[in-house]
Amino acid sequence: MKIKNLFKLVLPVLLLIVSQPAPAQLPRETEAQKAQRMKWWTDARFGMFIHWGLYALPARHEWVKNRERMTDEQYQKYFELFDPDLYNPKEWARMAKEAGMKYVVLTAKHHEGFCLWDSKYTDYKSTNTPCGKDLIKEYVEAFRAEGLKVGFYYSLIDWHHPDYTIDSRHPQRQESDEEYEKLNKGKDMNRYREYMKNQVRELLTNYGEISIIWFDFSFPGKNGKGRQDWDSENLLKLARSLQPGIIVDDRLDLRDVEGGWDFTTPEQYKVAKWPEVNGKKVPWETCQTFSGSWGYYRDEYTWKSPEQLLELLIESVSKGGNLLLNVGPTARGTIDYRAQERLKAMGEWMKFNNRSIYMCTQAPEEFTAPPNTLLTFNPETRRLYVHLLSYPMGSLTLSNMADKVKYVQFLHDASEIRFGTGREASANDLTLQLPVQKPPVIIPVLEVFLK
Ligand code: GLC
Numbered sequence: 001m002k003i004k005n006l007f008k009l010v011l012p013v014l015l016l017i018v019s020q021p022a023p024a025q026l027p028r029e030t031e032a033q034k035a036q037r038m039k040w041w042t043d044a045r046f047g048m049f050i051h052w053g054l055y056a057l058p059a060r061h062e063w064v065k066n067r068e069r070m071t072d073e074q075y076q077k078y079f080e081l082f083d084p085d086l087y088n089p090k091e092w093a094r095m096a097k098e099a100g101m102k103y104v105v106l107t108a109k110h111h112e113g114f115c116l117w118d119s120k121y122t123d124y125k126s127t128n129t130p131c132g133k134d135l136i137k138e139y140v141e142a143f144r145a146e147g148l149k150v151g152f153y154y155s156l157i158d159w160h161h162p163d164y165t166i167d168s169r170h171p172q173r174q175e176s177d178e179e180y181e182k183l184n185k186g187k188d189m190n191r192y193r194e195y196m197k198n199q200v201r202e203l204l205t206n207y208g209e210i211s212i213i214w215f216d217f218s219f220p221g222k223n224g225k226g227r228q229d230w231d232s233e234n235l236l237k238l239a240r241s242l243q244p245g246i247i248v249d250d251r252l253d254l255r256d257v258e259g260g261w262d263f264t265t266p267e268q269y270k271v272a273k274w275p276e277v278n279g280k281k282v283p284w285e286t287c288q289t290f291s292g293s294w295g296y297y298r299d300e301y302t303w304k305s306p307e308q309l310l311e312l313l314i315e316s317v318s319k320g321g322n323l324l325l326n327v328g329p330t331a332r333g334t335i336d337y338r339a340q341e342r343l344k345a346m347g348e349w350m351k352f353n354n355r356s357i358y359m360c361t362q363a364p365e366e367f368t369a370p371p372n373t374l375l376t377f378n379p380e381t382r383r384l385y386v387h388l389l390s391y392p393m394g395s396l397t398l399s400n401m402a403d404k405v406k407y408v409q410f411l412h413d414a415s416e417i418r419f420g421t422g423r424e425a426s427a428n429d430l431t432l433q434l435p436v437q438k439p440p441v442i443i444p445v446l447e448v449f450l451k
Contacts, residue, residue, distance in 0.1 A: 020058070023068060026237060026259030038283055041212075041247050043359045044102035045317050046350075049153070049287055049326035051294035052135075053110045054078040056331040062295030065112055065159055066171045072160060077116065082129035087333030089135075089142035092387075095335060096148060099343040100350030103144025103149040103209065105214050105324065106202055108141055110153070110295075113160025117206075121198045124160055140207045141254075152203050156196070156230050156252070163192040168223040180223065193231045197238055204242040213239050213246055218253035227253040236260065268311065272321045274362060288312060288376035290339055296328040304336050307346035307442050311374075313357065314387050314443065315345070318374040320362040325380070345442070352412035353445050356385035366404075370396055384448040385411065392440035396446075398430045404450055405430055411445040 029037070055062040057078040065075050096104055109115045115125040126135050136152075143150050158164045159171055165184045166172045168432055175179050180434070200330035215235070220226030227233065232252040240259075247262045254260025254301055255277075263276050263283040274281045290309070291300040304312075309325065316323045327339045335343075350357065356376050363369075363377035363384055373389040388396070398405070408417040418434045436442065 001443065004302060013057040016304075026233070026257065027260060034262070038247055041103065041263075041322070042283060042327055042361075044149070044356050045322050045360070046099075046101050047103040047105065047151075047285075047315060047322065047324045048092075048096040048099070048101045048148075049294070049324045050104065050106040051110065051153075051326055051328045052116065053112055053295065054114045055110070055112060055213075055295040056081055056084075056329065057081060059296050059298040059331070060266075061297055062110055062112070062328070064295075066169065069171050069173075071172070074089070074114050075112070075160075079124070079129055082126070082331065083131050084135075084329075084331060084333030087131075087133075087135065087138070087329075088141045090145070090227060091143040091149065092327075092329070092335060095340065096143070097146045097342050100354055101148065102358075103151060103154050103211065104143050105151040105212055106136070107153040107155070107156070108136055108411065109155050109199070111155045111157040111159055111216075113155075113158040113164075113200070117203070119199055119202055121195055121202070122161075126441050132158060132389065136203070136207060142162055144208070149211040150209075151247075152210060152413075152450055153216060154200060155198075156218065156225070157216070158192065161192055161195060163188045163190075165189055167219075169219060173223075181346060189229060193229075193235075196235060200235060200239055201242065202238055202244070210243050211245070211247060212249075213243075214249045216249070216250040220253055232258065232262070253352075262451040270315060271321065281320060283322075285324050286312075286316055286385040287326065289323040289328075290342055291327045294326050294328055296330050296336065303342070304374065306342050306349075307401070309346060309387060310349055311343055312441050314374050317357055317360050317376045318362060318369075318387075349442050352441065353443075354388065355383075355411060355437040355447065356445050360385065365396060367401070368399055377428060382450050386411070386446040386448060388444045388446070392434060392446065394434060394436060396434055398434045398448075400428045402428045402430045405448055405451045407449040409447050410439060412439060412441045412446045417446060 030347045051062055055064050057066045061067060088408060107116060107369065113124055114124055117125065118127045118134040119125050126133060137149050140150050156157060158170065165187045172183060174183065218226045230252060232254050236248065236252055250261035250264045252260065260304045263285050266286045268282060268288055276282065291297065293300060297428060313323045327335050329335050360376040360378045363375040367375055367384060369375045374387040375387065376385045409415060410418055417434065419430050421431060
């Protein structure tokens with residue numbers, strides 16, 4: 001072969017290699033850099049989770065396909081009937097904003113596999129239902145217009161994709177290894193991994209700046225799925241390369257990998273204290289529902305009261321965390337009246353008291369919370385917030401704080417709270433003189449100006 005011909009052959013290959021983007025890396029950041037990247041999120045403290053998909057039609061839990069072990073054929077009717085004619089994400093965005101929420105995360109795809117956007121890689125999407133629309137596009141625009149940061153939830157689990165192998169959390173789960181083997185014959189997780197990457201690329205390329213991605217979830221072990229099944233590292237590298245600032249949850253099964261997650265996600269429970277990993281406090285967000293399920297559930301009556309929900313928010317901040325509070329819109333595309341009532345009540349409180357939430361965190365250890373109160377603290381303004389969960393009669397003692405306090409007021413109306421030394425208090429205790437009547441605020445807040 002002539003040298004020229006050889007060159008002709010090799011050159012394109014060389015060019016191809018050179019033009020490939022360098023393999024993306026997981027971020028190697030200092031703690032300070034990571035804190036800076038996440039600052040808007042830790043300052044925000046309060047976000048909206050939205051679980052919406054075909055499961056809104058059966059209206060009895062987003063795991064209905066799994067719980068009732070439905071086949072694709074049995075579940076198909078929901079796809080054929082999906083027609084959220086009242087969908088108006090501008091209304092959702094307004095409700096979130098008025099509730100005091102600063103960011104939002106919507107299930108672009110949940111475990112059922114149904115996609116709310118016009119994905120090139122599947123037919124199982126909103127545009128092919130009577131709905132006929134790319135719901136993600138309108139969502140992104142509406143929430144952005146209200147000034148909220150926009151995020152996506154993307155289910156790793158997929159109960160519809162033909163190459164997704166049947167596992168212990170699947171509607172078609174089995175009893176024996178032989179049965180699994182039989183059912184999974186011909187399924188190719190390689191193709192599914194490719195599918196996820198393609199979809200994540202779409203979501204993080206076609207909709208402008210995306211601030212959060214919530215992958216859900218891993219369950220490694222026998223008949224389970226974990227990092228190898230998802231190719232978690234490369235999936236995450238892809239996400240980070242497309243949206244460098246993106247904030248990522250910890251459900252890719254990469255807890256021990258540097259840069260493998262940004263925040264931890266205690267689900268449906270109150271943490272006892274600020275969660276730690278290797279002795280270090282880590283960013284965290286508790287995700288919670290109004291009632292039990294994430295998707296719209298018509299007959300569920302275990303709704304938390306506005307007071308309980310506010311306490312959840314305050315308590316999260318008092319331990320250095322965020323609250324992601326979920327709504328499950330109906331199949332018409334509206335937000336249930338019970339959710340609306342609660343969002344309204346929270347918004348009413350937030351309107352006057354958000355100074356004790358935004359940019360706040362756990363109070364320094366030198367301050368002890370009096371009984372039935374929760375403390376939050378703004379490190380920049382150095383103000384301490386005392387949340388009165390049960391309204392005290394006449395006075396409240398802040399122990400060992402007499403030398404630290406300059407001024408105290410109610411947060412909701414900036415009215416002065418006078419203080420002195422109580423009758424039974426020790427020398428450095430401070431006794432606040434509260435009005436006998438509880439002010440008309442679900443949870444009144446005292447704003448303490450420190451010296
Ligand atoms: C769980 C559930 C899921 C829900 C999620 C929210 O992992 O599988 O239905 O979306 O929690 O955190």
